[in-house]
Amino acid sequence: MSWAPLLETQERAVKTIKNSIKKDRLAHAYIFEGPRGTGKTAVAKETAKAFMCQEQSEGEACGHCRNCKRIESGNHPDVHIIQPDGASIKIDQIRALQKEFAYQGMESNKKVYIIEHADRMTVQAANSLLKFLEEPLSHSIALLLTEQVHRLLETIRSRAQLLSFSSLPNEKLEVYLQNENISPALAKMAAALTSNTAEAVEICREEWFAQARDKVIQLTEELRKRPDYAIVTLQENWLSFFKEKEQLTAGLNLLLIWYRDLLSIHLSETERVVFIDQLQALEQQALHLSQRRIGGAMLAILSAQKKLGSNMNPAMAMEQLVLQLQEG
Numbered sequence: 001m002s003w004a005p006l007l008e009t010q011e012r013a014v015k016t017i018k019n020s021i022k023k024d025r026l027a028h029a030y031i032f033e034g035p036r037g038t039g040k041t042a043v044a045k046e047t048a049k050a051f052m053c054q055e056q057s058e059g060e061a062c063g064h065c066r067n068c069k070r071i072e073s074g075n076h077p078d079v080h081i082i083q084p085d086g087a088s089i090k091i092d093q094i095r096a097l098q099k100e101f102a103y104q105g106m107e108s109n110k111k112v113y114i115i116e117h118a119d120r121m122t123v124q125a126a127n128s129l130l131k132f133l134e135e136p137l138s139h140s141i142a143l144l145l146t147e148q149v150h151r152l153l154e155t156i157r158s159r160a161q162l163l164s165f166s167s168l169p170n171e172k173l174e175v176y177l178q179n180e181n182i183s184p185a186l187a188k189m190a191a192a193l194t195s196n197t198a199e200a201v202e203i204c205r206e207e208w209f210a211q212a213r214d215k216v217i218q219l220t221e222e223l224r225k226r227p228d229y230a231i232v233t234l235q236e237n238w239l240s241f242f243k244e245k246e247q248l249t250a251g252l253n254l255l256l257i258w259y260r261d262l263l264s265i266h267l268s269e270t271e272r273v274v275f276i277d278q279l280q281a282l283e284q285q286a287l288h289l290s291q292r293r294i295g296g297a298m299l300a301i302l303s304a305q306k307k308l309g310s311n312m313n314p315a316m317a318m319e320q321l322v323l324q325l326q327e328g
Contacts, residue, residue, distance in 0.1 A: 003050075009197065021059040027160070031146065034165025045071065053067055081116065082094075090122055097113060130156065174187045185277040189254075217258075239318065245308060248314055261274055
């Protein structure tokens with residue numbers, strides 16, 4: 001990887017790091033904070049590469065020198081990654097890291113320490129880490145990654161430069177997914193379901209998700225063409241596929257998006273349609289449904305989700321929903 005794709009997703013954070021490397025002004029410690037899936041780990045790894053690169057130019061790692069290749073493969077002896085041991089990062093892990101601080105780098109005088117889920121450090125571990133932050137070694141940097149920066153000790157926050165990572169807007173997430181060779185239709189759908197990059201990629205890679213999307217389309221076709229048969233489709237195809245409560249919730253989310261698309265068509269906002277490859281079917285159905293009925297259908301779907309949350313029998317909740325959608 002290089003900075004280019006990361007600039008597309010986290011421009012501000014990446015420019016800050018890249019310019020600091022270019023000017024040889026990296027801080028001794030950074031806190032990367034933001035939601036899961038916003039690229040904190042990828043930026044940390046690229047930071048390590050650019051910092052350690054033997055042929056670095058303008059803040060950019062070459063990608064082909066010995067250091068770059070070893071960091072990319074995760075086996076550089078002077079790049080240390082600390083992860084929670086179970087539920088937390090324990091003091092013994094930080095003590096082992098402190099011992100590393102005292103040693104000269106195995107292949108250079110530079111070292112990088114990446115601490116993932118830094119907010120999960122025990123109080124003892126966090127206090128132990130302060131030794132490095134208060135008395136940093138030259139040519140060493142620490143990168144603390146967290147989703148909950150407020151859980152870090154104030155003394156740690158005050159001794160590191162904070163860089164915030166934000167979730168991608170839908171449009172940028174769609175472009176990112178398409179660059180990962182995901183079809184525009186699936187990319188648009190995943191971006192409507194989550195703003196988490198990693199989660200969106202996972203959704204698109206799952207065959208189950210594509211099948212779930214087809215099941216939702218099938219049910220809407222029955223409601224449009226053969227409403228009296230929709231309950232049979234529900235029993236034969238829907239409930240046997242969406243077996244777990246989480247799966248059923250995902251199916252209802254997709255169904256809600258379908259009706260939201262119908263409303264977008266009524267409002268002449270086709271650019272907001274998510275089921276973009278089903279535009280013709282949506283336009284046909286929109287001709288026969290008023291905005292009031294579409295709004296009522298969306299409320300019925302939300303009500304079904306609420307019933308599932310209160311442990312109502314899934315089959316009963318879905319049957320009631322289909323009857324409401326049939327009646328409009």
